[in-house]
Amino acid sequence: MMGEVAATTGLALDGLRAMFGDRFSDRHAVREHHGRAETFFPAMLPDAVIYPHSTEEVAAAVRHCAAHQIPIIPYGVGTSLEGHFLALHGGVCIDLSQMNHLLRVSEEDLDCTVEPGVTRKQLNEELRHTGLFFPIDPGADATIGGMAATRASGTNAVRYGTMRQNVLGLTVVLPDGRIIHTGGRARKSSAGYDLTGLFVGSEGTLGIITEVTVRLYGQPEAISSGVCEFETLRGAVDTVIQTIQLGIPVARIELVDELQIRAVNQYSGTKLAERPTLFLEFHGTPAGVAEQSTQFGEIAAAQGGDGFRWTTNTEERTALWEARHKALYADMALRPGGTAISTDVCVPISRLCECITQTRAAVDASGLIGPIVGHVGDGNFHVVLVFDPESADEVAKVKALSEQIVELALAHGGTCTGEHGIGMGKKGYLIEEHGEAVDVMRAIKRAIDPAGIMNPGKVFDA
Known part of the structure; x- marks a missing residue:
């Protein structure tokens, strides 16, 4: 039986090789690049990778794979975080990066x-x-x-x-x-x-x-970015809630905890106080962003915010957000030679402080390194868990802590993923979160993809 499957796959790949020429590859290095992700899961390589240039080429490849019952895995640039593009059952990876117009x-x-x-x-x-x-x-x-x-x-x-x-x-x-x-x-x-x-x-x-x-x-006529440190996490979160309730049109509002600030300072050379901190951005007219920044500063001061500083200078704004976007690399630098996985949960803003506080306690109790950063304007936050991937003990701790973080979010009326998706990593939580509604999702999947060839093993098991 295994020989028959291998022969069928070989015939299917030969057909794709003829269709795509040098835009077909079954070289190990190419397959490995498309089969390794930043997850708990080991590398899972496709049997081949193709690079279509049009919708019609994608359709032709899909029809060919469907005729041979070969799994299909769509691929962009590989930045997803829940194993979305791992070839759980082998198959053909359709890399869409050259369709870039x-x-x-x-x-x-x-x-x-x-x-x-x-x-x-x-x-x-x-x-x-x-x-x-x-x-x-x-x-x-x-x-x-x-x-x-x-x-x-x-x-x-x-x-x-x-x-x-x-x-x-x-x-x-x-x-x-x-x-x-x-x-x-x-x-x-x-x-x-x-x-x-x-x-x-x-x-x-x-x-x-x-x-x-x-x-x-x-494009906004003017952009103002700012940073504000707080005495307590509660003060920072309450400032966020009041800012949104008052209708101040903040464009970005990011919460960074003390450990994340330490990592950012060490990596990016910033000199921020190691306290709960909000990074913000306002978009509008020059007068509008000045008014919004002033209003926010008044709210923050009433909640224990200290030294709110804002600027419309492009270089200063770029430096601030560059430091925020490099948070993952800053975190990995806390443990040279280690790797990092970013968790992703989202809760109602009113439950954010309790959930983050309990999450911080859980991380500290685990003994792992885990800075917290969040898009707190919509209740979404991440814990960046830094660990040694060669240590079975640490990998086990990371898995257990990731599960605990999700359970805390669900207990606070939240979701197991705010933006990273389910992929392979959170299928069990999807059932816990949505219950029998997952059966409706399965029915939709079976109706559209009765053979189960489209990115199988992701979101839920068939």
Whole structure:
């Protein structure tokens, strides 16, 4: 039986080799690059990797794989964090990175259409001359297709929302090779089921996204960034809650705990006090951002905030957010030779302080290194667990602590993942969080992908 499977796979790969020529690879180094991720899971390599250049090529490859019952794994640039692109059952990795063109921009309608391999930095660079920008910033320079597939979020979500709110339409290749178009460019519609919402966040299990139409926004006339230290975590969180309740249109608001500040200072050369700290950003007119910054400063002072400093200077703002975005590397530097895994939970803002406090206690009790950083404007926070991957004892502790952090979030009315997705790592928590609704998700999966070839083993088991 194993020989028959291997022979079928070999025939299928020979067909793809003929179709894609030098854009087909079964070299070990290429397969390993596409089969190793920052997770607890070992490397899981695909049998081959192909690099399509069009929706039609993707559809042809999918039809070929479907005819031979070969698993398909979509791939962007590999920045996902829950094992989304690991080839659990082998198969063909469809690397979309060479489909990287900006197809259309409408300055009047504030939208554009891109191929899935366009990265967020590339998109904003190409939009620079239009006065528009795309605000979703997950930190890594992820592809727009991958961000749509995982329903990505990031530092700007408190003002601009997540990929769910910013994707207007998609072109998708279904598991049988059919091509469909979902949504549209109209800003609202009551026509039929929301298939765009279905595919955004489906993690490559329902189809392959080959075009994405997204909302754009005007580049702010002025941007103000600031930093404020607090005596207590409660003071920082209460400041966030009051800021949002008063309708101050903060664009970014990030909470960084004492250990994370220490790591940032050591890595980026900053000289911040090692206390609970908020990093902020406001967008608007010069007068508007000055007013917003002043209002925030008054709220923060009443909650024990100390020395709130803000600036509109581009270099100073860039340095501040560069230090924030390098937090993962700063954390890994706390343990030279170690690796790091970022957890991802989200709770109602009113429960944020209790959840983070209990999480901090759990991390300290474990003996592991675990700075905390969060997009607190929407209740999302991460613990960056730094450990020795060669130590079975430490790996076991990290797994147990990750489970404890999720259980704490669920107990506070939260979710097991705010923005990283389920992938392979959180399938059990999806059931705990949604119960029988997961059966409905399985039914949708079976209806669209009855053979189970599209990114199998992710989100839930068949």
